[in-house]
C-alpha cells in the first residue's frame with residue numbers, strides 16, 4: 750500500500766511536497782506519519798482508518814491509497830496528462846474546484 754497525496758495541480762506523490770511544483774498542504778506530514786504508524790502497527794490502512802486516527806477531512810480529500818500488485822513497479826509519483834471524470838477525458842488544468 751502506498752499513500753499518495755494530491756496537490757492543487759492534480760499531481761500525485763508520496764512525499765509531503767509536490768516534486769513538480771513544490772505545493773504542499775499543512776496536513777501532508779501528519780497524513781504520512783499517520784499512514785506509516787498504522788502500517789508499523791500492522792493495522793489495516795484505509796481512508797476510514799486514517800480518519801479514525803485523527804486525520805482531518807481537508808487532508809483526507811487529498812489522499813489516495815494505492816496497492817500495486819508488483820512492488821517492483823510501484824510508483825512514487827503520478828503526473829497525469831489527462832484524467833477521466835464521469836466518462837469524459839479532461840486535461841487536469843481544466844478540472845473544477847473539487848479537484849484543486
Ligand SMILES: [Zn+2]
Pocket residue numbers: 756757758759760767768769770771772
Ligand atoms: Zn503539483
